[in-house]
Amino acid sequence: xxxxxxxxxxxxxxxxxxxxxxxxxxxxxxxxxxxxxxxxxxxxxxxxxxxxxxxxxxxxxxxxxxxxxxxxxxxxxxxxxxxxxxxxxxxxxxxxxxxxxxxxxxxxxxxxxxxxxxxxxxxxxxxxxxxxxxxxxxxxxxxxxxxxxxxxxxxxxxxxxxxxxxxxxxxxxxxxxxxxxxxxxxxxxxxxxxxxxxxxxxxxxxxxxxxxxxxxxxxxxxxxxxxxxxxxxxxxxxxxxxxxxxxxxxxxxxxxxxxxxxxxxxxxxxxxxxxxxxxxxx
Numbered sequence: 001x002x003x004x005x006x007x008x009x010x011x012x013x014x015x016x017x018x019x020x021x022x023x024x025x026x027x028x029x030x031x032x033x034x035x036x037x038x039x040x041x042x043x044x045x046x047x048x049x050x051x052x053x054x055x056x057x058x059x060x061x062x063x064x065x066x067x068x069x070x071x072x073x074x075x076x077x078x079x080x081x082x083x084x085x086x087x088x089x090x091x092x093x094x095x096x097x098x099x100x101x102x103x104x105x106x107x108x109x110x111x112x113x114x115x116x117x118x119x120x121x122x123x124x125x126x127x128x129x130x131x132x133x134x135x136x137x138x139x140x141x142x143x144x145x146x147x148x149x150x151x152x153x154x155x156x157x158x159x160x161x162x163x164x165x166x167x168x169x170x171x172x173x174x175x176x177x178x179x180x181x182x183x184x185x186x187x188x189x190x191x192x193x194x195x196x197x198x199x200x201x202x203x204x205x206x207x208x209x210x211x212x213x214x215x216x217x218x219x220x221x222x223x224x225x226x227x228x229x230x231x232x233x234x235x236x237x238x239x240x241x242x243x244x245x246x247x248x249x250x251x252x253x254x255x256x257x258x259x260x261x262x263x264x265x266x267x268x269x270x271x272x273x274x275x276x277x278x279x280x281x282x
Contacts, residue, residue: 069260069261073261080103080104080105082279084279087220093210093219095220098245099245101244103244104244105272105273106270106274107131107276108132108248108250110156111135111136112135112137113137113140113148114139121260125151125260126153130274133197134151136159136161138182138187145190159198160198161199162201166179167201167204168200168201168206169206169209171208173212177216180213181215181216184218194217197219197221197277197278197281199221199222223247224249225237226246226266227249228259229250241269242266
Protein backbone atom coordinates (compact mmCIF):
# COMPACT_ATOMS: atom_id res chain seq x y z
CA UNK A 1 0.00 0.00 0.00
CA UNK A 2 1.30 3.43 -0.82
CA UNK A 3 2.67 5.57 1.96
CA UNK A 4 0.42 8.56 1.64
CA UNK A 5 -1.44 10.94 3.91
CA UNK A 6 -4.12 9.15 5.82
CA UNK A 7 -7.77 9.62 4.93
CA UNK A 8 -8.98 9.36 8.52
CA UNK A 9 -9.32 12.81 10.06
CA UNK A 10 -10.45 13.23 13.66
CA UNK A 11 -12.02 16.66 13.82
CA UNK A 12 -11.93 18.78 16.94
CA UNK A 13 -14.92 20.75 15.71
CA UNK A 14 -18.27 19.29 16.68
CA UNK A 15 -21.05 18.86 14.17
CA UNK A 16 -23.30 21.59 15.61
CA UNK A 17 -20.54 24.11 14.86
CA UNK A 18 -20.16 22.63 11.37
CA UNK A 19 -23.89 23.03 10.80
CA UNK A 20 -23.67 26.66 11.83
CA UNK A 21 -21.00 27.11 9.19
CA UNK A 22 -23.07 25.36 6.55
CA UNK A 23 -26.08 27.55 7.23
CA UNK A 24 -24.01 30.54 6.11
CA UNK A 25 -22.98 28.94 2.83
CA UNK A 26 -25.60 26.39 1.79
CA UNK A 27 -28.17 27.27 -0.80
CA UNK A 28 -29.86 25.91 -3.93
CA UNK A 29 -27.40 23.87 -5.92
CA UNK A 30 -24.87 23.75 -3.07
CA UNK A 31 -23.49 20.23 -2.47
CA UNK A 32 -21.75 20.06 0.89
CA UNK A 33 -18.65 17.90 1.06
CA UNK A 34 -16.51 16.95 4.02
CA UNK A 35 -13.26 17.98 2.34
CA UNK A 36 -14.66 21.41 1.57
CA UNK A 37 -16.08 21.92 5.05
CA UNK A 38 -12.84 20.83 6.71
CA UNK A 39 -10.73 23.13 4.55
CA UNK A 40 -12.46 26.39 5.40
CA UNK A 41 -12.15 28.38 8.61
CA UNK A 42 -15.18 28.75 10.87
CA UNK A 43 -17.55 31.50 9.90
CA UNK A 44 -17.42 34.60 12.08
CA UNK A 45 -21.11 34.08 12.77
CA UNK A 46 -20.61 30.50 13.91
CA UNK A 47 -20.56 29.71 17.64
CA UNK A 48 -17.16 28.81 19.13
CA UNK A 49 -16.30 25.13 18.87
CA UNK A 50 -17.42 23.02 21.79
CA UNK A 51 -14.39 21.86 23.80
CA UNK A 52 -13.30 18.41 22.73
CA UNK A 53 -14.43 15.54 24.94
CA UNK A 54 -11.99 13.10 23.38
CA UNK A 55 -10.17 10.86 25.85
CA UNK A 56 -6.61 11.66 26.85
CA UNK A 57 -3.84 10.04 24.77
CA UNK A 58 -3.26 7.44 27.50
CA UNK A 59 -6.92 6.50 27.94
CA UNK A 60 -8.59 3.91 25.77
CA UNK A 61 -12.09 4.89 24.61
CA UNK A 62 -14.89 2.71 25.89
CA UNK A 63 -16.28 0.25 23.32
CA UNK A 64 -19.45 1.52 21.70
CA UNK A 65 -18.63 5.20 22.13
CA UNK A 66 -18.09 7.54 19.21
CA UNK A 67 -14.43 7.83 20.14
CA UNK A 68 -14.09 4.03 20.07
CA UNK A 69 -15.62 3.76 16.60
CA UNK A 70 -13.33 6.48 15.28
CA UNK A 71 -10.31 4.75 16.85
CA UNK A 72 -11.19 1.51 15.01
CA UNK A 73 -11.21 3.06 11.53
CA UNK A 74 -8.30 1.75 9.42
CA UNK A 75 -5.75 4.10 7.92
CA UNK A 76 -6.28 4.52 4.17
CA UNK A 77 -4.06 6.07 1.52
CA UNK A 78 -5.54 9.03 -0.25
CA UNK A 79 -8.02 8.03 -2.94
CA UNK A 80 -6.64 8.49 -6.45
CA UNK A 81 -7.89 11.45 -8.48
CA UNK A 82 -11.28 10.19 -9.70
CA UNK A 83 -11.61 9.20 -13.32
CA UNK A 84 -15.32 9.73 -14.16
CA UNK A 85 -16.93 6.85 -16.02
CA UNK A 86 -18.26 7.22 -19.53
CA UNK A 87 -22.03 7.70 -19.58
CA UNK A 88 -24.18 6.78 -22.59
CA UNK A 89 -24.96 9.78 -24.78
CA UNK A 90 -28.55 8.70 -25.40
CA UNK A 91 -31.09 6.19 -24.20
CA UNK A 92 -32.09 5.06 -20.71
CA UNK A 93 -29.90 5.36 -17.64
CA UNK A 94 -27.33 2.55 -17.27
CA UNK A 95 -27.61 0.20 -14.30
CA UNK A 96 -24.49 -0.98 -12.50
CA UNK A 97 -23.89 -3.53 -9.74
CA UNK A 98 -20.38 -2.14 -9.48
CA UNK A 99 -18.96 1.03 -10.95
CA UNK A 100 -16.97 0.22 -14.12
CA UNK A 101 -13.59 1.44 -12.87
CA UNK A 102 -10.28 -0.23 -12.15
CA UNK A 103 -9.19 2.47 -9.73
CA UNK A 104 -8.55 1.13 -6.23
CA UNK A 105 -11.73 2.50 -4.70
CA UNK A 106 -15.03 1.18 -3.37
CA UNK A 107 -18.27 2.95 -2.51
CA UNK A 108 -20.45 3.04 0.62
CA UNK A 109 -24.20 3.56 0.16
CA UNK A 110 -26.97 3.80 2.78
CA UNK A 111 -30.65 3.26 1.92
CA UNK A 112 -34.16 4.17 3.10
CA UNK A 113 -34.11 6.46 6.16
CA UNK A 114 -37.43 5.71 7.81
CA UNK A 115 -36.56 2.85 10.16
CA UNK A 116 -33.75 4.05 12.42
CA UNK A 117 -31.32 6.94 12.58
CA UNK A 118 -28.51 6.34 15.10
CA UNK A 119 -27.62 9.75 16.53
CA UNK A 120 -23.82 9.48 16.33
CA UNK A 121 -23.69 8.64 12.60
CA UNK A 122 -23.14 12.19 11.35
CA UNK A 123 -20.30 12.78 13.82
CA UNK A 124 -18.75 9.43 12.89
CA UNK A 125 -18.88 10.24 9.19
CA UNK A 126 -17.39 13.68 9.84
CA UNK A 127 -14.61 12.61 12.21
CA UNK A 128 -13.63 9.48 10.26
CA UNK A 129 -14.03 11.29 6.91
CA UNK A 130 -16.27 8.60 5.39
CA UNK A 131 -17.68 9.34 1.91
CA UNK A 132 -21.27 8.06 1.75
CA UNK A 133 -24.16 8.21 -0.70
CA UNK A 134 -27.65 8.18 0.84
CA UNK A 135 -30.47 6.75 -1.27
CA UNK A 136 -33.46 8.18 0.60
CA UNK A 137 -37.20 7.69 0.43
CA UNK A 138 -38.62 11.19 0.16
CA UNK A 139 -41.16 10.94 3.04
CA UNK A 140 -38.40 9.86 5.45
CA UNK A 141 -36.16 12.61 4.15
CA UNK A 142 -38.87 15.19 4.73
CA UNK A 143 -39.75 13.96 8.22
CA UNK A 144 -36.12 13.73 9.37
CA UNK A 145 -34.54 16.39 7.15
CA UNK A 146 -32.36 17.83 9.94
CA UNK A 147 -30.76 14.43 10.55
CA UNK A 148 -29.94 13.87 6.89
CA UNK A 149 -28.78 17.44 6.47
CA UNK A 150 -26.25 16.82 9.25
CA UNK A 151 -24.88 13.86 7.31
CA UNK A 152 -24.87 15.93 4.13
CA UNK A 153 -22.79 18.62 5.85
CA UNK A 154 -20.46 15.91 7.15
CA UNK A 155 -19.77 14.77 3.59
CA UNK A 156 -22.74 12.62 2.51
CA UNK A 157 -24.72 13.11 -0.68
CA UNK A 158 -28.50 12.62 -0.99
CA UNK A 159 -29.84 10.52 -3.88
CA UNK A 160 -33.19 9.03 -4.92
CA UNK A 161 -34.90 5.85 -3.64
CA UNK A 162 -38.56 6.59 -4.63
CA UNK A 163 -41.49 7.79 -2.57
CA UNK A 164 -43.20 4.65 -1.27
CA UNK A 165 -40.38 2.08 -1.52
CA UNK A 166 -42.44 -0.45 -3.47
CA UNK A 167 -41.22 -2.65 -6.31
CA UNK A 168 -41.23 -0.85 -9.65
CA UNK A 169 -40.67 -3.83 -11.95
CA UNK A 170 -43.69 -4.51 -14.14
CA UNK A 171 -45.47 -1.27 -13.30
CA UNK A 172 -46.52 1.27 -15.92
CA UNK A 173 -44.24 4.06 -17.10
CA UNK A 174 -46.51 6.67 -15.52
CA UNK A 175 -46.45 4.91 -12.16
CA UNK A 176 -42.68 4.50 -12.16
CA UNK A 177 -42.10 8.07 -13.31
CA UNK A 178 -44.31 9.39 -10.53
CA UNK A 179 -42.40 7.40 -7.91
CA UNK A 180 -39.00 8.51 -9.21
CA UNK A 181 -39.73 12.08 -10.31
CA UNK A 182 -41.93 12.75 -7.29
CA UNK A 183 -39.13 11.75 -4.93
CA UNK A 184 -36.57 13.72 -6.94
CA UNK A 185 -38.74 16.85 -6.77
CA UNK A 186 -39.12 16.57 -3.00
CA UNK A 187 -35.44 15.84 -2.36
CA UNK A 188 -34.44 18.78 -4.52
CA UNK A 189 -36.78 21.05 -2.56
CA UNK A 190 -35.39 19.79 0.76
CA UNK A 191 -31.67 19.78 0.01
CA UNK A 192 -31.26 22.27 -2.83
CA UNK A 193 -29.84 19.76 -5.32
CA UNK A 194 -31.65 17.40 -7.65
CA UNK A 195 -30.59 13.76 -7.29
CA UNK A 196 -28.52 12.42 -10.17
CA UNK A 197 -28.36 8.77 -9.05
CA UNK A 198 -31.20 6.34 -8.42
CA UNK A 199 -31.58 2.99 -6.66
CA UNK A 200 -34.82 1.04 -7.20
CA UNK A 201 -36.36 -0.51 -4.07
CA UNK A 202 -35.09 -4.07 -3.50
CA UNK A 203 -33.01 -3.61 -6.66
CA UNK A 204 -36.05 -4.67 -8.69
CA UNK A 205 -36.30 -2.93 -12.05
CA UNK A 206 -37.09 -3.35 -15.73
CA UNK A 207 -36.37 -1.38 -18.89
CA UNK A 208 -39.19 1.01 -18.02
CA UNK A 209 -37.46 1.79 -14.71
CA UNK A 210 -34.27 2.78 -16.49
CA UNK A 211 -36.12 5.01 -18.93
CA UNK A 212 -38.18 6.67 -16.22
CA UNK A 213 -35.07 7.23 -14.10
CA UNK A 214 -33.36 8.90 -17.05
CA UNK A 215 -36.39 11.08 -17.70
CA UNK A 216 -36.38 12.17 -14.04
CA UNK A 217 -32.76 13.31 -14.23
CA UNK A 218 -30.83 10.23 -13.11
CA UNK A 219 -27.49 9.72 -14.81
CA UNK A 220 -27.18 6.14 -13.55
CA UNK A 221 -29.08 3.48 -11.59
CA UNK A 222 -27.24 1.46 -8.94
CA UNK A 223 -27.62 -2.04 -7.59
CA UNK A 224 -24.86 -3.36 -5.27
CA UNK A 225 -22.08 -5.94 -4.93
CA UNK A 226 -21.98 -6.43 -1.14
CA UNK A 227 -24.49 -5.91 1.64
CA UNK A 228 -23.65 -5.01 5.24
CA UNK A 229 -25.97 -5.81 8.15
CA UNK A 230 -25.35 -5.90 11.91
CA UNK A 231 -21.64 -5.44 11.42
CA UNK A 232 -21.17 -8.27 8.91
CA UNK A 233 -20.31 -7.94 5.23
CA UNK A 234 -22.21 -10.35 3.01
CA UNK A 235 -20.42 -10.94 -0.27
CA UNK A 236 -22.23 -11.69 -3.51
CA UNK A 237 -19.24 -13.51 -5.03
CA UNK A 238 -17.32 -16.59 -3.82
CA UNK A 239 -14.03 -14.68 -3.51
CA UNK A 240 -15.38 -12.84 -0.44
CA UNK A 241 -13.33 -9.76 -1.15
CA UNK A 242 -14.23 -6.22 -2.17
CA UNK A 243 -13.12 -5.44 -5.73
CA UNK A 244 -12.35 -2.07 -7.32
CA UNK A 245 -15.59 -0.29 -8.13
CA UNK A 246 -17.72 -2.39 -5.77
CA UNK A 247 -20.79 -0.81 -4.19
CA UNK A 248 -21.54 -1.73 -0.57
CA UNK A 249 -25.17 -1.48 0.54
CA UNK A 250 -26.38 -0.87 4.10
CA UNK A 251 -29.48 0.72 5.60
CA UNK A 252 -30.45 3.27 8.21
CA UNK A 253 -30.88 0.67 10.94
CA UNK A 254 -29.89 0.52 14.62
CA UNK A 255 -26.49 -1.10 13.87
CA UNK A 256 -25.46 1.43 11.22
CA UNK A 257 -22.32 2.44 13.14
CA UNK A 258 -21.18 -1.20 13.13
CA UNK A 259 -22.09 -1.52 9.45
CA UNK A 260 -20.03 1.52 8.50
CA UNK A 261 -17.04 0.22 10.45
CA UNK A 262 -17.35 -3.27 8.94
CA UNK A 263 -17.50 -1.80 5.44
CA UNK A 264 -14.41 0.32 6.06
CA UNK A 265 -12.46 -2.67 7.35
CA UNK A 266 -13.50 -4.82 4.37
CA UNK A 267 -12.45 -2.09 1.94
CA UNK A 268 -9.13 -1.73 3.75
CA UNK A 269 -8.45 -5.49 3.70
CA UNK A 270 -8.89 -5.41 -0.06
CA UNK A 271 -6.24 -2.69 -0.43
CA UNK A 272 -8.82 -0.14 -1.55
CA UNK A 273 -9.91 3.30 -0.37
CA UNK A 274 -13.51 4.48 0.13
CA UNK A 275 -14.59 7.08 -2.42
CA UNK A 276 -17.71 9.01 -3.35
CA UNK A 277 -19.92 7.73 -6.18
CA UNK A 278 -20.77 11.24 -7.29
CA UNK A 279 -17.08 11.96 -8.00
CA UNK A 280 -17.19 9.23 -10.63
CA UNK A 281 -20.66 9.77 -12.14
CA UNK A 282 -20.85 13.39 -13.27
